[in-house]
Amino acid sequence: MANLISRSQRPPLFVAVPAALIGLLLLLPPIYLVVRTFDAGTAVFDLLLTARTGGILLRTLLLMAIVTAASVAIGAPLAWLLERTDLPMRRVLGVLAALPLVMPSYVYALIVVLALGPRGMLQGWLEPLGVERLPEVFGLPGAAFTITLLSYPYVLLPVRASLARMDPAFEEAARSLGRSAVGTYLQVTAPLLRPAIVAGALLAALYTLSDFGAVSLLRYHTFTWSIFIQYGSAFDRTLAAGLSLALMLLALALVAMEASSRGGGRYYRSTPGAARRARRIALGKWKWPAAAFAWGVVAVALAAPLAVLGYWVARGVSAGEPLDVLWTAGRNSLYASGLAALAAAMAAVPVALLSVRYSGWAGIVLDRLTYVGFALPGIAVALAFVFFATAYAGFLYQSMPLLVLAYLVLFLPAAAGAAQASLRQVSPRLEEAARSLGRTPWQAFAAVTLPLLGRGVLAGATLVFLLSMKELPATLILSPIGFKTLASAVWSAAEEAFFARAAAPALLLVVAASLPLAYLSFRQEREE
């Protein structure tokens, strides 16, 4: 009954109009890819229908499965420890554990190769023990290791937000009925977290599909690797477009699987009353093993790569390399990423409302479309914007608004997924109660739904912020001319093998990204 009442209405204008505009924007890359694929003609099929394509596809799916499973295995327990237990130093850990997301994957992979390569730093330390050569880091193990460390925050952040919003009454009921703490977690908490875990896992999976930096340095040939060869060494953007279109279809199939696994469950309380904050669980004798796990993740995923970067900077400075303070690039990075996070937060709300609260094809189509840009290589999305902006909106070309729109298309699902997961935890009866008291749909939304969505939208916007900080292809192509970011400074130096010069902006990238995270965490702590 509740579903019939709450899902059958037509969406009000404040949902329908923004949702339609966002949908149009999200359609630009697919339309562009179809246009370019027609230029390539049958050559695309010749390339796709070779025996090798099947192998590449299997390799891609294998890497994706491993990364996704590992990201959930790290991200979900870490989120629970940070949000629900008395883990020592959890506020600092909460900020640090999200930061690997801001590291460009090629920088990360470069460090992995230099540290763990056959004759890398680790081998150098082990040489006195007679180790001449380490086992190959290249291929599947290295690629899976590297991308997992970059991807677990996709799961961590939405699950934390979902835990913070979850009504503790469910768990308390299970405990009072005699379930153990572990039994409660497995039978009550984990199923309730499923939307957030699945949303995060989907992002990790799609990110793995789109990554090029890590797989190229770690020599694991995926589908996106094939696309980049077409752009990068054959200068053939039409064939690349055809392959990108195939990648997009693969991504849409995954998204459809995610949606069907979600089913029609309800994740809000159905009896009257409001959720309280959950009390933190005392870890007791598990405190130190739990702390070791959390700090271990941070040490491997963040501290170790930062130490390598610091070593490069120190070596460069001692060799007389000037250490430029990259104020302008740092400010530009924060500014563009901040706008992107804001735009994504605003766009995520109508997308979430339409797809969760209203039935019909529009919500389903929009929900699927949000993932398209995220799964495509950034260069394909950037070229789509070049194509449309130069033809129809010349005044916007290579301007800040266009760059922010491109970030939105690239990263919207990170924000929309978190907002949707939050919205599923809000009972539609609350809005219905507001409506029955004479509020308009807009008033009910603004007074009731929006405040309850706050934490989820913020988590999503944080993800978009971190992702925009490291974004490269769209930034290089679509930014106003002369606009430099930290990510472009890192790339420009690393491309020419000036590692000392690349390391300083890479460190600064992490520091700059940690500032807003620390502020948000501080604010949340105070609210508690």
Add this chain to the structure above:
Amino acid sequence: MSGMSIFAGRTRLSVWALLAVAAAALLGACGGDGDETLTVYSGRSETLVQPVIDQFTDATGIEVAVKYGGTAELAATLLEEGDRTPADVFYAQDPGGIGSVESLLGQLDSSTLARVPEWARSPDGLWTGVSGRARVLVYNPERVSEAELPRTIEELTDPKWRGRVGWAPTNGSFLTMVTGMRAVWGEERTRAWVEGMVANDTAVYPKNTPQVAATGAGEIDIGLVNHYYLYRFVAEEGEDFPARNYHLPGGGPGSLVMVSGVGVLEASDNKELAQQFINFLLSTVAQQYFASQTYEYPLVEGVNVSRLLTPLDEIEQPQIRLADLSDLAGAQDLLRAAGALP
């Protein structure tokens, strides 16, 4: 509940405030730029190119706005922009990059073209090389003695080099070299070489720099690279960095010399300034900068090569025009058929 309503009010207020700030910021960022500015798309990195551009501005007073990016990405961008491009000049890392946008380029002055040797520019006068880079073998002198080094690139398929050599089969310079092989050797011999290298467990790298690093680390003994990366490693790691360059003798395609290339967009309404800029890149001042700061080969007469380099006239280059080596997709097909690319 009262706490919640306070939060609600604050959220709504701050959302509107943020909206207003964003709108103002976006409008502020939309300023136009003047007409007397030259716009350059540079596929070569800022570190290497900006000093020359600054010298140009100092010398002529002409402001230059530069969009830096990867050569391939910028070439694709130019092709999408077509005649609506804001760019006046495209400065590409390699002949393949500048060649891929030939249909968008305008004619260069013949006096400019005459300064550069014929092999290093477009026969139709659409682009010219700016600085030269040689294909070399980079080797680790602690693991390979000079006497052991191969006399031809084909010797690397010998079983004694099994697992000791690296290459970057997706790299643009490598593809240009393979195109040179197809032109000089023909299809069959090139394919046999590639198959021999694959059978010999040649290690695959994404590009040149990781090969130089791997050679210095002793991960491989020989890498197939461009000559100038080595000097950056030596500058950062010190003189004892164990890697050296080796130019293959005999005039085969393994000792191809390539160029970075520059051209003026046909759609530019700043063609005179653009031509002036290209003349500057070919001036003694700029050529001397490339020779001494980026360790490349100058392409005009009367400029000294860095003392670290083998002079250009001592390299036994194959007799090919770079403009004839534009079929990189063809080279890629061959590599795919021979099993070097998936």
